[in-house]
Amino acid sequence: MTFIARVNPKYFAAIHQCAAKGDVRYYLNAVHIERHPSGGVLIVVTNGHFMGAMHDPDGWIDPARESVLLGSASKRLLSACTARRGADHEPPAQLWIAEKFSLVSSQVETTEEPELFGETSHLTEKTELVDGVFPSWRKVMPSKRRTQVEPFPCLNGEYLEVFNKIGVLLSGQKQFGGGGIRLEASEGKGSVVVRFNHHELVDRFLGIVMPMHADPVESLLPEWAAPKDEDQKAA
Template sequence: MGKDTSGEIANIDLDLFRRVSMVRARGDVRYYLNAVLVQPHQDGVLAVASDGHRLLVGLDRRGMCARPIIVDLSADAAKGAKQGERLSFVESTVGPTFVQAIRRRPDEIVDKRFGVRNAGDVIDGRLAKLVEGKFPNWVSIITPRKLGKASGFVVNPVYMREMMRAMQFSRFSGVEVLMTDAGANGPIFFIPARANADMELVGIVMPMLFDRSPDLPSWIGNTVAAGHEKPAKQPADQPAGEVTA
């Protein structure tokens, strides 16, 4: 984990935070979905966002998080993010409902003329609003216990993006994604749900050759959603509410 500094609540890779925040809601009455959950993890720090239909979870192994926060940060704070730039959330003097969001230069930047490291220099600083409430228990949706045996395929993301773009017609209300009995080695079918009978479209993407079977990341299995931790069990001979040294 990254080293904690005075007043710092969390720090995370800026580009990772930007990518995760792409799927957060906009103007949802469930106000916590309009923000990003940043929570501690034994392997670093997690960023989680969802609009109720999509979910993105990112793990930064170099990050640090002292306590879970649900933060609403404007999208332009991460514009033009360069590799290695980091985002720090620091306690704010404005009040408990705000944090200072500080964009810092990457650790790897070195001034070749003078040999001066610019690591941690501030690029941008602004206030970000903290959202009160409890973020949904997103772990319960994606844990291996609930999903059963994982199965899937590996595809070129460019092919996926272009295929879905081709399916974006106003007359189609949705897209079915199907696999055949051939499993990970067979074609993946994209079939738009028809709003009328004027047009039909079927797309096929072949999976990439891969040297292992796709599986869920190991860190997903040992994650607990912030705010949904199970209370510690009381010893049998200890009265409830009693604190031991």
């Protein structure tokens, strides 16, 4: 057996939350793993409307490859990636990826490949590589933050809920969705950047959300909630 990539299983399961479900554009159902020029790998997933990306500094990809596009992961595989402990009572440490299968292992040491059904192997699951081209995700990266005083864009609440799940998965902290979510609008009518208010994740995770079309809202509050004149004077 020949493994072609290795990633942090928790990172993989978290970023997979951004994948499309059964989209005819099969590459949107997949997980893109590419080499990071400074070391490790980047894990990137998008459904075409929002995106999650993660730098795994300890990840690895076969030197003969620049990227790997792994097809839809099963619920069993994702569950094994996020389990607290496997059958050996140890937490999952690595997700090893081959052309026809993926292996979740508690083996921390990566100088030797794990045995397919060894003591440290939590799950060996059939997976397939996608023969296609992943979207050029860097093209949607904003270059400047918004500086003008403009209303914040309208966002799909379902995507924010997904980012909340990702924050909990990555941090193991349920309170405040993993420490809190930072949202920052880019210049003009561009995308919204999502980052986590967590010391280990703030520079490793990146989310991008495309805003929705929405009618402008002229006031900060609805009329019934606006403070009365006497309240404003007292303030």
